[in-house]
Amino acid sequence: MEPDRAPDRAPDRAPGAVLPGAELLASVLAGTDGDEQPVTHVHHVPTRASSTLPWPDWVSAPLRARLEDRGILEPWRHQVEAAQLAHQGTHVVVATGTASGKSLAYQLPALTRLAEDPRACVLYLAPTKALARDQLASVAALADPSVRPAAYDGDTPGEERDWVRRHARWIVTNPDMLHRGILPAHQKWSSTLRRVTYVVIDECHAYRGVFGSHVGHVLRRLRRICRRYGADPVFVLASATVADPAAAATRLVGAPVVAVTDDGSPRPGATFALWEPPLTERTGEHGAPLRRSAAADTAGLLADLVERGARTLAFVRSRRSAESVAEQARRLLHARGRDDLLRRVDSYRGGYLPEERRELERSLSSGDLLGVATTNALELGIDIAGLDAVVLAGYPGTLASLWQQAGRAGRAQRESLVVFVARDDPLDHYLAHNPRAVFGRPIEATVTDPTNPYVLGPQLCCAAAELPLRPEDLADFGGATAEAQLEELVGAGQLRRRPTGWYWAGRGRPNVDIRGSGGEPVSIIEAGTGRLLGTVDGGAAHATVHAGALYVHRGDTFVVEEFDVEDACAVVHAESPEWTTVARDITDLSIVTTDRSRSLGTVTAHTGVVDVTNQVVAYQRRRLGTGEVLAEFPLDLPSRQLRTRAVWVTLDTRAVEHAEVDEAALPGSLHAAEHAAIGILPLLATCDRWDLGGLSTALHPDTGAATIVVYDGHPGGAGFAERGFAVLRQWLQATRATVASCECESGCPSCVQSPKCGNGNDPLDKAGAVRVLDVVLDELAASESHPLPAERHAPVGSGNRAADPPPEDIEDDLVF
Numbered sequence: 001m002e003p004d005r006a007p008d009r010a011p012d013r014a015p016g017a018v019l020p021g022a023e024l025l026a027s028v029l030a031g032t033d034g035d036e037q038p039v040t041h042v043h044h045v046p047t048r049a050s051s052t053l054p055w056p057d058w059v060s061a062p063l064r065a066r067l068e069d070r071g072i073l074e075p076w077r078h079q080v081e082a083a084q085l086a087h088q089g090t091h092v093v094v095a096t097g098t099a100s101g102k103s104l105a106y107q108l109p110a111l112t113r114l115a116e117d118p119r120a121c122v123l124y125l126a127p128t129k130a131l132a133r134d135q136l137a138s139v140a141a142l143a144d145p146s147v148r149p150a151a152y153d154g155d156t157p158g159e160e161r162d163w164v165r166r167h168a169r170w171i172v173t174n175p176d177m178l179h180r181g182i183l184p185a186h187q188k189w190s191s192t193l194r195r196v197t198y199v200v201i202d203e204c205h206a207y208r209g210v211f212g213s214h215v216g217h218v219l220r221r222l223r224r225i226c227r228r229y230g231a232d233p234v235f236v237l238a239s240a241t242v243a244d245p246a247a248a249a250t251r252l253v254g255a256p257v258v259a260v261t262d263d264g265s266p267r268p269g270a271t272f273a274l275w276e277p278p279l280t281e282r283t284g285e286h287g288a289p290l291r292r293s294a295a296a297d298t299a300g301l302l303a304d305l306v307e308r309g310a311r312t313l314a315f316v317r318s319r320r321s322a323e324s325v326a327e328q329a330r331r332l333l334h335a336r337g338r339d340d341l342l343r344r345v346d347s348y349r350g351g352y353l354p355e356e357r358r359e360l361e362r363s364l365s366s367g368d369l370l371g372v373a374t375t376n377a378l379e380l381g382i383d384i385a386g387l388d389a390v391v392l393a394g395y396p397g398t399l400a401s402l403w404q405q406a407g408r409a410g411r412a413q414r415e416s417l418v419v420f421v422a423r424d425d426p427l428d429h430y431l432a433h434n435p436r437a438v439f440g441r442p443i444e445a446t447v448t449d450p451t452n453p454y455v456l457g458p459q460l461c462c463a464a465a466e467l468p469l470r471p472e473d474l475a476d477f478g479g480a481t482a483e484a485q486l487e488e489l490v491g492a493g494q495l496r497r498r499p500t501g502w503y504w505a506g507r508g509r510p511n512v513d514i515r516g517s518g519g520e521p522v523s524i525i526e527a528g529t530g531r532l533l534g535t536v537d538g539g540a541a542h543a544t545v546h547a548g549a550l551y552v553h554r555g556d557t558f559v560v561e562e563f564d565v566e567d568a569c570a571v572v573h574a575e576s577p578e579w580t581t582v583a584r585d586i587t588d589l590s591i592v593t594t595d596r597s598r599s600l601g602t603v604t605a606h607t608g609v610v611d612v613t614n615q616v617v618a619y620q621r622r623r624l625g626t627g628e629v630l631a632e633f634p635l636d637l638p639s640r641q642l643r644t645r646a647v648w649v650t651l652d653t654r655a656v657e658h659a660e661v662d663e664a665a666l667p668g669s670l671h672a673a674e675h676a677a678i679g680i681l682p683l684l685a686t687c688d689r690w691d692l693g694g695l696s697t698a699l700h701p702d703t704g705a706a707t708i709v710v711y712d713g714h715p716g717g718a719g720f721a722e723r724g725f726a727v728l729r730q731w732l733q734a735t736r737a738t739v740a741s742c743e744c745e746s747g748c749p750s751c752v753q754s755p756k757c758g759n760g761n762d763p764l765d766k767a768g769a770v771r772v773l774d775v776v777l778d779e780l781a782a783s784e785s786h787p788l789p790a791e792r793h794a795p796v797g798s799g800n801r802a803a804d805p806p807p808e809d810i811e812d813d814l815v816f
Contacts, residue, residue, distance in 0.1 A: 018310050018388050021271030021410075021417035028304045038297065041274040041435040051264035053080040058087060059108055060115050066142050067104075075104060077264030083108040086198070086236045091257040093204065093237040095245035098407025100265035103135065103202075106236040107142060110198045114147050114169055120197045121169040123222075123233070125178065127206040129153065135202065136172045143170060153177050165189060175207070175215045176514065178222060183466055184509050186225045194229035204237040205245075205400050205446045207252060208686040209718040210455060212448040214514035217459035220254040220476045221466065228467060240400030241442050242686075248446040254476050268410040272439070276422040276432040279744065282626055285761050288748040290627055294423040295321055298373075298393040299328035301419060306341055306371040307333065310388035310417070311364060314373045315405045317394055320552055322347040324624075325373035325393065341370065348374040376401065388416055394423035395431060398686050399444050422750075424627065426679030427689070429750040430738040437683060437734070447685045447719040449645075451481050454716030457489055458512040464495055465504035473501075520568045524551065527561055527573045538568065539714070542616040542637050543583040543756075545570040549619065550581045565638060579621040579630055585758045588613040589695045589709055591702040592643065596725065600779040602655035607725040610646040610711055612693065615639035617758070627749065645717030647725040648709040649776060656706055658778075659771040663698070666706060669768025670696035671759070672752035673735070674708045676769065677724075679754070680735045681710065685723035690756070692720060729780045736773040739766060 019027060022044070029039065052074040055064055075083075082094040082105035094105045110122045124139075126132035132151060139149045149170035152161060154177065164171060165188065173182070182189055199222065201207075207215040219235075226233055237249045237257065246259035277292035284290050298314050302325065305312040314329075316322050326347035333341050346369055348360055363369040364387070376396060390409040396402055402420070410416030420438070422428035431438055450456065456478060463469055463477070474482045486502050489495040496505045504510070513521075521535040522545060533553045536545050541563070545551055549560045551572055558572035592609040616637045621630040651659075661669045674696040679689050693713050700707035712718045724731055742751035747766040754761065 019308065020415040021269070021389070022415065024305070024308065024310060024389065024417045025271055025273055025419070027308060028301065036278045038275045038277055039273050040276050040432045043272045043274075043435055043439050045267070045270040045272055045439075047269040048263075048265075048267035050266040051077040053077050053264075056080060056084060056087070056108070058112060060112055062144070063108075063111055063115065063142065070141070072104070075108070076101060078102075078260050078262055079104045079108070079264070081262070082106075082236070082260040085258055085260070086110075086234055087112070089234055091235040091237075091249075091253060091255055092260060093239050093245050093249035093257050094260045095239040095241055096261065096263035096265065097241055097267070098404050100263050102238040103138060105238070105260070106198065106200045107139065109234075109236070110170075110200065111139075111143055111147070113197050115144055117197070118146060119195050121171065121192055121195045122198045122200065123178075123196055124170065124172045124200040124202065125174055126172065126202045127174065128203075129155065129174075131202060132172045132174065139170055139172075152181070165192060175218050179214075179218045179462070179512070179514050183218070183221050183225060183462070186228075186466060190229055193226055194231050196226055196231050196233045199233045199235050201235065201237045201252070203239070204249060204252060205239045205242050205398070205686070208446050208448060209691065209720070210452070210714045211515050212252065212446070213450050213452055213455045213718070214459065214512075216252045216254060216448055216450045217455065217463075217477070218514065219252065221459070221463050223254065224463065224473060224476065225466060239446075240398075240404060242400055243442045243445045245446075248448075251448055251450065252446075254450075269415040270406075270410050270418055271415060272406065272418045273420070274422070274432045274435060274438070275419050276429065277424075279748075282628060284627060284749065285629055285753060286764075288746075288753055288761075289744055290748070291424045291750065293626060294393045294421045294428075295325055296328065297421050298391050299325045300332060301391045301421070302326075302329040302345070302371045302373060303332035303336075305389050305391075305417075306345055307336070307338060309370065311367060311369075312371045312389040312391065313364075313387055313405075313408050314371070314391040314393060315396065316373055316375060317396070318552065319375055320557065321393070322373045322375050326371075329371060329373070344369055345371040346373075348372050376405070390416070390418045392418070392420045394421065394425070395428050397682070397688055399438070399442065399683075400686075402438070424749040425689075426676050426735075426738050426751055427683055429742060430680060430683065430734055433741050434734070434737060444684055444686055445723060447687065447723050449717055449719035449722065451478050452714075452716035452718070453485060453488075454714075456482065456485050458510060460485060460489060460502075461494055461504060461506070461510040462512055464502050465506075465509055468498075468501040468503050470501040522563075522568045522570055524553065524558075525569060525571050526558070527571050533558070533572070536570070541568075541570070542640065543585070545572075546583060546616060546619060546635050546637060548581065548633055548635075549583070550577065550579070563637075578624050580624055582620050582622060582755050583616050583635075584618040584620065584632070584756070584760065585614055585616040587693060587695055587758060589646075589711070591646075591648075598728075598783070600776075600783045602652050602658065603776050603779040604650045605647070605725060605728055606650070607645065607647045607722060609717075610644060610709070612642040612644060612711060613639050614642065614693070627755075642713075642715060644712045644715060645719075645721045646709050646711035647721040647728075648703070648707055649728075650700075650703045650705040650707050651772070651775065652705050655775050655779070659768070659775045661765075661768045661771055665765050665768045666698045667696070668763030668765030669772050670698065670706060670708055672739070672747060672764045672766055672769035673772050674710065675752050675754040675757065675761075675764070676739050677708065677732065677735045678710055680738060681720065681724050681731060683734060684727050684731055685720045687718070687720045689754075691718065729777065729784070732773055732777055732780070736770060736777060739773070740770050742766075 082092050085092040087109040094102050147169045150164045150168035151172045152164045235253050239245050249257035277297045279289045282290045302314045330342050387409045406418045422432040490497050496503045520538045522541040524533040551558045559575045560572050562571045590611045594606050594608040598605040618634050620632045674694045678692050678694050694710045696708045712720050739751045747764045
């Protein structure tokens with residue numbers, strides 16, 4: 001989050017040195033062939049004037065003077081509204097745009113309280129170290145000397161940790177350190193925890209899925225421990241603009257939270273272009289046409305903009321891509337005879353030293369550097385003066401991140417340029433052709449599921465190890481769900497039940513990885529040196545570090561020589577091939593329970609628990625930059641089991657007839673619809689397509705009907721499938737639009753082909769998928785116009801399985 005001040009003004013420039021955003025875009029497009037027009041939509045983000053309010057009368061004069069010295073003469077409306085709620089003791093989330101000064105919303109009440117009460121203290125949690133360190137500097141500049149703000153994280157030397165615990169009154173940390181270092185040692189921290197008045201959770205939309213569910217329980221444990229010592233802190237959260245931030249924050253904290261969403265900050269105008277590279281003559285699987293790569297178009301845009309003197313950030317998905325895009329841009333400039341600009345183009349990624357990062361920020365702000373290709377390492381926690389342009393190479397995973405990156409341009413109250421370059425992917429294709437999804441009302445939700453038993457059980461063990469759990473504690477952890485989970489833990493010998501509550505029965509402390517999704521971590525060892533490069537989550541290892549896989553570590557590439565499943569170890573050697581690898585797998589799925597169903601006439605939607613058996617069976621080498629399949633190699637890895645949550649849709653024989661899909665075309669039609677649905681769900685739930693898996697079949701033995709299943713690729717589920725069930729019509733409308741609008745003839749990576757399909761994207765029937773989705777959407781529309789009996793609970797178990805094997809099942813793989 002940015003320091004709280006009005007947006008910085010860029011250094012004065014000669015008039016006309018850089019064109020405004022709209023003219024800059026027109027200049028770049030002037031050399032584009034007419035039949036290769038890549039821009040699908042241009043949106044003009046209007047200038048917004050600021051809306052301010054007077055300083056609250058409870059803000060101390062010294063604090064107000066320090067803020068005014070930094071140029072903040074009047075706070076913006078949302079800053080005052082959120083600060084007022086927090087000052088009154090109400091948990092609050094401020095969800096406004098990039099560079100809207102959200103930090104001031106918690107700095108005002110927190111620093112005021114610290115000035116009034118010399119014993120009070122504040123806990124500040126950030127998702128990244130860069131953001132944490134910048135906020136630490138911001139608070140240090142505003143706080144009274146008695147506050148002594150300090151960081152307590154993995155980088156804090158041992159000799160400093162005791163000092164922080166004893167003396168700091170504004171402690172900057174993260175959920176991992178709170179989970180592993182502070183709460184288990186709460187006796188040592190008792191003098192601090194009894195004085196906590198505010199807990200600040202910055203960029204709270206980053207806590208989603210399984211990790212977010214764990215963080216939610218860590219915060220519940222914090223609230224319980226604070227109550228034990230007589231404290232009842234107010235939670236102040238800062239979020240990007242998402243759907244229903246109050247509900248998301250309430251679910252995260254475990255207590256009611258009020259949202260402030262009316263953004264009072266000024267906003268410079270911007271020209272925002274949606275750009276889709278054209279189809280080329282190159283082909284991929286089964287002769288499907290391939291688009292020109294997003295990386296190639298991004299490098300071209302970067303070179304064009306640098307040549308026009310525009311200070312530009314190009315956001316890419318990986319460290320390797322950052323280096324590649326910068327190098328491609330330099331080659332283009334050299335080919336144009338602009339060697340004078342080569343030193344003014346660079347790449348940036350995580351892992352740099354703080355002084356290196358500051359030097360890059362200084363060079364960008366001063367104009368010494370004109371173009372930088374970067375990962376999301378420059379998305380948060382930087383202070384760069386107004387940039388002229390931002391290019392986004394592909395969807396960054398969430399709309400919040402998209403706007404966070406786009407917001408890096410236009411900090412100088414003049415029109416800037418933002419270009420979103422779509423990758424060859426269903427979601428990117430959808431966004432390129434549906435601007436309302438980008439520029440309309442927020443539609444994505446921050447998804448967590450604190451009731452996931454694979455999260456809840458370990459977290460209850462952690463809580464019991466800190467303090468015995470009592471019946472009155474259970475409401476915070478899920479009530480009856482938590483009580484049932486406790487009984488399972490007692491039966492497993494992990495907890496003991498006593499008249500006074502539940503006690504930890506294990507040795508030492510529970511070992512719970514709040515970032516892992518299950519399975520023992522796999523060590524990555526460099527051949528020859530024996531050096532430990534890092535670890536990979538056990539759940540992802542089969543798909544990412546199998547023999548022959550390309551592994552990237554801190555920007556360097558390695559090829560896996562051997563993967564030992566039993567010893568959880570992968571041996572690698574350094575290599576920089578011109579290809580990458582993609583795993584292929586096969587899947588079997590059975591329905592355990594159906595928790596909810598919606599009858600839609602000839603179609604029924606369900607959500608519940610499923611058992612998935614998955615096996616990685618092969619991998620492909622694909623050419624970097626184009627995605628062209630070079631070769632496929634078989635693998636011999638054991639299958640693995642996953643119990644998770646899913647959403648599925650069944651079509652009875654009447655629905656299939658209405659879709660006019662014959663028996664031969666049905667498997668491919670369902671398969672294509674499944675792929676597209678998996679690709680689009682991240683638009684509505686904060687996840688990645690690699691977090692999801694799926695299966696489609698013309699006759700599933702547990703449903704007795706044509707079935708499409710999409711499931712969470714995490715033990716116990718992550719809330720993504722539940723979100724899909726809740727917004728089914730919106731989800732499938734976007735899916736249908738993606739497939740129907742793609743200009744390919746019979747399917748390509750932009751619509752129905754999946755990079756991780758276990759069946760090699762065969763069979764796929766693009767036209768049949770549109771007809772199947774039309775029938776489902778027609779039934780959804782009819783049911784909403786004439787509601788049928790709504791939801792029912794109907795357990796389905798393996799005892800319902802048909803005796804005969806099903807016809808062809810089509811699986812989409814996942815990272816287990």
